[in-house]
Amino acid sequence: MTPxxxxxxxxxxxxxxxxxxxxxxxxxxxxxxxxxDMWESWLYDGRDAWRGMVEGxxxxxxDGRVEVTFDNVRSTATPELALVHAFVTYxxxxxxxxxLRAMNNRVSMTLVPxxxxxxxxxxxxxxxxQFETGKVSxxxxx
Amino acid sequence: MTPxxxxxxxxxxxxxxxxxxxxxxxxxxxxxxxxxDMWESWLYDGRDAWRGMVEGxxxxxxDGRVEVTFDNVRSTATPELALVHAFVTYxxxxxxxxxLRAMNNRVSMTLVPxxxxxxxxxxxxxxxxQFETGKVSxxxxx
Numbered sequence: 001m002t003p004x005x006x007x008x009x010x011x012x013x014x015x016x017x018x019x020x021x022x023x024x025x026x027x028x029x030x031x032x033x034x035x036x037d038m039w040e041s042w043l044y045d046g047r048d049a050w051r052g053m054v055e056g057x058x059x060x061x062x063d064g065r066v067e068v069t070f071d072n073v074r075s076t077a078t079p080e081l082a083l084v085h086a087f088v089t090y091x092x093x094x095x096x097x098x099x100l101r102a103m104n105n106r107v108s109m110t111l112v113p114x115x116x117x118x119x120x121x122x123x124x125x126x127x128x129x130q131f132e133t134g135k136v137s138x139x140x141x142x
Numbered sequence: 143m144t145p146x147x148x149x150x151x152x153x154x155x156x157x158x159x160x161x162x163x164x165x166x167x168x169x170x171x172x173x174x175x176x177x178x179d180m181w182e183s184w185l186y187d188g189r190d191a192w193r194g195m196v197e198g199x200x201x202x203x204x205d206g207r208v209e210v211t212f213d214n215v216r217s218t219a220t221p222e223l224a225l226v227h228a229f230v231t232y233x234x235x236x237x238x239x240x241x242l243r244a245m246n247n248r249v250s251m252t253l254v255p256x257x258x259x260x261x262x263x264x265x266x267x268x269x270x271x272q273f274e275t276g277k278v279s280x281x282x283x284x
Contacts, residue, residue: 034216036227036248036266036268038270038271039270039271039272039273040270040271040272041270042229042248042270042279042282042283043214043229043248072185074264076223076252076254076263076264078221078222079220079222080221080222081222081223081224081225082223083223083225083263083264085176085178085264085266087185106184106185106266108178108250108252108264110225110250110252112218121218121225122216122218122225124178124227124248124250124266124268125268126178126267126268126271128178128179128180128181128182128184129180129181129182129269129277130181130182131181131182133277134277134278135271135276135277135278136271136276136277136278138276140184
């Protein structure tokens with residue numbers, strides 16, 4: 001079977017996050033995934049470790065939702081490994097759909113084929129830090 | 143020709159940085175490389191853009207040197223694409239070899255084969271940010 005194109009992982013990611021569906025999101029990851037997440041932890045080593053972060057994140061949203069959009073998407077697909085990277089916007093919405101706040105970051109995903117789809121083998125997300133303050137910039141200049 | 147193993151790019155990176163050799167470091171990158179660097183900029187798009195950062199960095203060192211070491215290295219090599227990621231320690235040294243300071247981050251490199259070696263097609267470096275302060279952690283807990 002020919003895998004989906006790698007960039008489809010981004011749509012699947014956004015759909016799972018909007019639905020706050022832990023299992024749908026984790027189904028996009030390889031069991032041995034390594035994640036360098038932008039917040040708090042140096043490494044999530046394996047999907048089970050990553051599950052804890054996802055459960056905490058979705059649990060913290062209450063009735064709110066997070067809309068995820070991507071731009072400046074670049075991808076490279078080869079038969080055995082693929083790379084997708086992009087700028088990301090996370091927009092928080094209240095239960096009634098009101099837009100609350102938005103945050104930017106950057107994500108790089110390395111994918112491996114598994115049957116007819118791709119799974120995330122490694123994910124790295126971050127926002128650039130300012131030299132002077134050591135703080136990350138969460139609003140990307142247009 | 144069989145390319146070097148992908149992890150050799152880390153030794154070549156460390157050697158070029160220690161030598162403050164701009165051209166040796168840039169020779170490790172594909173002309174169309176994209177870099178999500180941990181400091182200041184959202185994207186360096188292409189090797190020429192990245193050259194400016196490298197020149198500024200090495201120029202700022204004066205007679206000092208930076209020793210780069212890697213740990214927790216993981217890699218995946220396929221014929222057409224490879225992934226290497228690791229924790230990094232940058233140790234500043236004075237001109238006389240005195241250890242001045244050390245900083246940790248994380249790097250993910252995606253590599254493409256070119257003749258008998260690998261070139262960096264995409265690099266993403268960061269350190270995790272703290273929720274409370276928004277500041278990046280530059281010292282990884284042991």
